């Protein structure tokens with residue numbers, strides 16, 4: 320059975336020990352389309368909080384395998400569903416850490432399975448650097464008799480957005496972003512993309528996630544250190560070269576946002592929470 324929730328839920332995945340340098344951070348920022356000196360030059364480098372989600376596998380060159388205890392799914396069926404990161408302190412430009420991950424839930428959506436993972440990155444002295452919660456949406460893998468799970472909708476205010484941000488992506492964005500540790504052929508190989516049901520390769524969800532987080536920081540915040548957490552649902556695919564339109568509402572100590580590509584929602588249920596920076 321490709322999915323066995325009794326085995327999967329609660330399973331601990333092997334720890335990942337990892338380290339990163341300025342060069343990794345610079346490449347990550349460039350792959351998001353950064354041109355600002357504070358993101359692309361090692362002196363005075365500011366680290367985007369979303370770097371945390373790619374840092375553990377940054378040097379991976381093989382396509383990801385969707386194979387965990389109780390889960391064995393063809394990569395072509397899988398889409399990134401949701402992503403959240405909470406950074407307990409601003410990320411340094413270099414360091415080392417260990418990532419501990421468990422499968423938190425497996426939901427049965429009938430036509431799909433949603434596999435939820437939670438991870439914590441700890442520094443060598445045991446301090447929690449950041450935590451993440453993410454899900455993958457495995458098409459055609461539902462119907463195993465599991466619970467349906469929550470719908471997880473975030474209310475968007477009815478008023479007009481406080482700010483609207485336009486962010487172009489590059490035609491070669493996915494080719495660049497592959498160098499940040501996700502060599503899923505879905506983002507480069509037209510034949511693989513067609514077999515997965517798309518007319519052309521699609522952009523990595525985590526690339527959209529990083530591009531939008533950066534755009535919001537640059538438009539509205541004092542810097543990346545002000546982000547406590549950022550979570551979003553990948554509600555629609557983005558094709559490299561499309562322009563992203565992000566509608567942002569201020570809501571106390573958080574920002575609620577929705578991102579569109581053309582008129583299609585691509586990031587929904589998106590909330591960026593602010594840290595009090597002294």
Ligand SMILES: CCCCCCC[C@@H](O)CC(=O)SCCNC(=O)CCNC(=O)[C@H](O)C(C)(C)COP(=O)(O)OP(=O)(O)OC[C@H]1O[C@@H](n2cnc3c(N)ncnc32)[C@H](O)[C@@H]1OP(=O)(O)O
Nearest residue numbers: 383384398399400401428456470503523524553554555556
């Ligand atoms: C170990 C490594 C593993 C590999 C990790 C991934 C590697 C990466 O390289 C892969 C990627 O980056 S893929 C690119 C990023 N992701 C996307 O583009 C997905 C975009 N989303 C979609 O196409 C649709 O929303 C779609 C198709 C996701 C859902 O659309 P529909 O089929 O129309 O579903 P819908 O009828 O709207 O909802 C059915 C139930 O599913 C829940 N749901 C919907 N979208 C979800 C999402 N994105 N994440 C989690 N759950 C989601 C709905 O809530 C609904 O459940 P319920 O009825 O209980 O509310």
